[in-house]
Amino acid sequence: MAFVKLKPGALLSPVPPVLVTCAGENIRPNGLAVGWAGTVNTIPPMCSVSIRPGRYSHDIIRDSGEFVINLCGKDMMQALDYCGVRSGRDEDKLKKCGLTCVEAEGMQYAPAVAESPLYLACKVESMTPLGSHDLFIGRVVSMGVREDLWDESGRIALDRADLLAYSHGTYYELGKALGFFGFSVARKDVYQKRMKELRGTNRK
Amino acid sequence: MAFVKLKPGALLSPVPPVLVTCAGENIRPNGLAVGWAGTVNTIPPMCSVSIRPGRYSHDIIRDSGEFVINLCGKDMMQALDYCGVRSGRDEDKLKKCGLTCVEAEGMQYAPAVAESPLYLACKVESMTPLGSHDLFIGRVVSMGVREDLWDESGRIALDRADLLAYSHGTYYELGKALGFFGFSVARKDVYQKRMKELRGTNRK
Numbered sequence: 001m002a003f004v005k006l007k008p009g010a011l012l013s014p015v016p017p018v019l020v021t022c023a024g025e026n027i028r029p030n031g032l033a034v035g036w037a038g039t040v041n042t043i044p045p046m047c048s049v050s051i052r053p054g055r056y057s058h059d060i061i062r063d064s065g066e067f068v069i070n071l072c073g074k075d076m077m078q079a080l081d082y083c084g085v086r087s088g089r090d091e092d093k094l095k096k097c098g099l100t101c102v103e104a105e106g107m108q109y110a111p112a113v114a115e116s117p118l119y120l121a122c123k124v125e126s127m128t129p130l131g132s133h134d135l136f137i138g139r140v141v142s143m144g145v146r147e148d149l150w151d152e153s154g155r156i157a158l159d160r161a162d163l164l165a166y167s168h169g170t171y172y173e174l175g176k177a178l179g180f181f182g183f184s185v186a187r188k189d190v191y192q193k194r195m196k197e198l199r200g201t202n203r204k
Numbered sequence: 205m206a207f208v209k210l211k212p213g214a215l216l217s218p219v220p221p222v223l224v225t226c227a228g229e230n231i232r233p234n235g236l237a238v239g240w241a242g243t244v245n246t247i248p249p250m251c252s253v254s255i256r257p258g259r260y261s262h263d264i265i266r267d268s269g270e271f272v273i274n275l276c277g278k279d280m281m282q283a284l285d286y287c288g289v290r291s292g293r294d295e296d297k298l299k300k301c302g303l304t305c306v307e308a309e310g311m312q313y314a315p316a317v318a319e320s321p322l323y324l325a326c327k328v329e330s331m332t333p334l335g336s337h338d339l340f341i342g343r344v345v346s347m348g349v350r351e352d353l354w355d356e357s358g359r360i361a362l363d364r365a366d367l368l369a370y371s372h373g374t375y376y377e378l379g380k381a382l383g384f385f386g387f388s389v390a391r392k393d394v395y396q397k398r399m400k401e402l403r404g405t406n407r408k
Contacts, residue, residue: 001318003348005309006360010249011322011347012241013275013362014369014378016216037216038242040254041334045214048252048339050244071217074382081388105209114205118215130245130341135252137334143215144207156210158217158372165218165369165378166385168362170402174218174369175379178278181370184285198374 010036017166019070019080019116020049021094021101022060023109029101031094031113032057033084035166036133037069045140047120050133056088058134065124067138068104070116073162077171079115080164105142117161118145159201176202214240221370223274223284223320224253225298225305226264227313233305235298235317236261237288239370240337241273249344251324254337260292262338269328271342272308274320277366281375283319284368309346321365322349363405380406 015035023029036050047069051058061067072080079097086093094101094113101111104121112119122138129135149157165172177198183191219239227233240254251273255262265271276284283301290297298305298317305315308325316323326342333339353361369376381402387395 001350001352003306003316003318003323004351004354006347006349008249008324008344008347010243010246010251010344011275011360011362012220012222012243012251012273012324013322014218014220014367015243016218018216036243036245038244038252038254039214039216039219039240040242040252040339041240041337042214043336045212046334047214047216048242048244050242069216071215077383078388081383081386085386085389102207112207114207118217119207120212120216130250132247133245135244135341137339140212140214143210143212145210146205147208148205150208156215156372158215159374163218163371164382167367167378168360169385170363170381171383171385172381173379174371175377177374177376178368179281179285179375181373181375182285182289184282185289 011168014165014167014172017072017080017164017171019072019083019113020057021068021070021110021113022057022064022066023111024060024064027060028092029094029111030057030060030088031083031099033080040137046125046137047122047140048135048137050135052133061124061136062127064109066107066110067122068107068110068112069120069122070113071118072164073117074164074173076115077164112144117149117158119143215372218369218371218376221276221284221368221375223276223287223317224261225272225274225315225317226261226268226270227315228264228268231264232296233298233315234261234264234292235287235303237284244341250341251326251344252339252341254339256337265328265340266331268313270311270314271326272311272314272316273324273326274317275322276368277321278368278377280319281368316348321353321362323347
């Protein structure tokens with residue numbers, strides 16, 4: 001199959017649509033929808049978020065040196081979208097959307113959102129202007145999983161979080177679990193055991 | 205709902221599981237599975253990929269200054285996983301997986317993979333060591349969409365690409381389209397029209 005050559009664009013896909021929260025000294029908590037987010041390092045854990053300099057949250061994050069990435073499940077889609085198109089300059093978006101701010105361990109100002117399945121609290125390591133966006137790299141200093149998604153066996157049950165994915169302007173639900181990392185070279189008995197477990201997580 | 209506090213980890217989710225291809229002067233094309241990828245800028249379009257310094261592709265990308273991000277559909281899952289657990293030092297993984305290298309516009313060495321729904325050909329702008337991984341930022345200099353996904357009306361039909369998502373060690377298919385960017389503030393007639401179109405893209 002051949003390719004049709006197109007004007008270059010930012011079409012990496014799917015990306016994680018996340019709610020980034022921040023606050024400051026005498027600045028109320030705000031939430032911003034971010035699609036340009038990624039994991040950039042494993043040890044120590046680091047994530048990046050890219051934010052336009054004109055966005056209200058940009059200077060709050062730069063000045064406070066903190067942000068929290070809140071993963072988003074299906075039931076947060078309306079709030080997430082709203083926080084992507086409206087500005088914290090004009091209103092208290094988190095309140096408007098009925099989201100609940102709670103303390104995120106290790107953060108001086110930035111809250112987590114209680115409705116999120118999992119939060120990653122980050123301290124800003126660097127900010128790099130790239131053009132339309134500034135790239136913030138954050139070191140994950142604490143992480144919290146919503147208690148209904150914490151399995152006592154020590155497993156984070158993200159498969160029950162109904163996480164959203166974002167692709168080319170559209171929000172999607174995650175569909176069926178299809179395989180596990182390393183399945184292509186797994187021993188047959190391991191493969192069968194793991195795939196049975198994975199299929200058990202498919203609720204539809 | 206309260207949070208259970210856990211040791212910080214790299215749990216941003218879902219992330220795009222992509223096949224990154226590279227090559228060099230007298231170095232055959234190689235493919236590497238990358239989960240730590242993200243969009244970092246819109247204008248000009250830029251993406252990041254984080255790669256461990258010990259990986260075979262790392263030095264090829266650093267020295268050639270090029271890489272291609274190939275998005276992955278369901279039918280590439282086996283190949284993608286294999287390219288994540290085996291090394292190009294030991295074998296020609298792309299050949300072994302039956303993937304076809306084709307020219308990616310603007311690249312001197314790095315190919316695209318013909319089976320991919322869409323490729324983003326990148327020139328390295330910077331490489332930043334972060335710890336376990338080095339962060340490569342690439343400017344997207346060309347983009348190609350597989351011709352069966354190019355709609356003559358000028359739409360990239362990524363919804364027909366059966367893209368994979370990756371979350372916490374598991375490959376997922378994208379499920380139902382649930383909403384479009386801005387839906388939460390759309391006028392009622394616009395909302396209804398767009399949602400009808402979106403539902404039409406849900407094949408299951």
